[in-house]
Amino acid sequence: MEIRGKRCLEFIQGQASGDISEETKNKDVLFCDEKGFVITNATVINNETLEVIIKRDVAEILKWELEKYSKFYKCEIIIKEKNISGIYDGVDFIKTTSMSNAPINKKNWDLLKLLHFDIDISKDMSLKNRPNEFGYSLEKYVSFTKGCYRGQEIIARLKYLGSKNSTLAIFKNLNADEKNQLLKIGKKIFEIELENMSYGQYIFKSFEHANKLLKSKLAASQSL
Template sequence: MALSFSLPNYTSILVKGVDSEKLLQGQISCDLAQNKRYFDGLFCDEKGYIITNAVVIKDDFFTIIVKKSVSKFLKAELEKFAKFFNCEVSEENQIIYGECKNKVFKKHLGKKDFQETNIEWDLQTMKNFCFDIEEQHSNKFRINELGYNFEDYVSYDKGCYRGQEIIARLTYLGKKVKKAVVFNNAIESISDSSGKKIGKKILEIQSKKFNLTQFFVEENEYYHEGKKIIPVSSQWEQDQDL
């Protein structure tokens, strides 16, 4: 059974015009030339830092779904390049909802009977390493630090796009020494059994129900303030289950 989530904190950016696909192909990590309507992709800068992740819906024009707080950054980036193409970029506030089935998270346009809130969406996407980027995370992290699955967001068959060289380098680094790990509670730092601080704090979500914190860290036993803590979600454990 699919769960539906109200997402009032999301918006859409529209790209219209004959050169719309050309513009976006040079900016996004997925291949919009594929014969399908729904895409997940990443908009990055030249250094591979993610401006935002996004859903792109392809019809007669392109609709890009992102969080409202980050839309101004993406719109400004697209407008900077759109002047070299025959297309227009605009923002349109539409009703957007999320859906989760078998741990696959998708965002859609339109009305739906909602069972869960946007806060619950954030909590669940964070635990499944597909968290949608907010303003405070924009241009700060690369794809591996956020724990995104490369295959879900990146095409290796398309032409050049911003950040491609860095993403390719991260793909072929070989054995990963750090991965994404999520813990309960608000945590500023974690350590190993000797008390040495390890890892890099990436995200934190606070809600009335509970808080979550995500780190990018090596495989280890984890401690906080001298007490051992167990992750609620870990890419180290996920990879062992494959």
């Protein structure tokens, strides 16, 4: 996606959770609605225009959400398809429109992002959960020192109130009975299929029981 207009930086600063005026060229951010529900995660590239790297199937949703405000800044929002390279250095995930010498293939990228609780939002996940329920690192995606942005009040509460004693967990290849067991003690965040294997992410107030029930199906977990 491309944002054009003399005030495009000012416009996106008021929409994205991260500070895109910082010197770093590629900035990971979240776009949320007023209630703090995640529209999508994104990488913003600050060039002559602003490029916003997101999944193709969520582009129309983000465009519609941004166009509620773009007219006040006289900005144009254009959906454009580009080849994106993904790099994982063992610590950080980096997306770039430049060709990389060591890009990760899409299947490996999606699985790595999933298991590190840094999922790239698709259409089916959009506007259904808040950042903490996905497991996003607020230190990575959010600036708590910049000015106002959409969803700021809710996201600030997530930082200061947190989700005490909650645990996120990803299970693989659950059958219907196993899913029902987990829904009795937790909340499903999303399901996704990768490499002919299904994965489901859940959040639990108490993880001990879920872990005992389905330890053999556990793919990853993270305390909040």
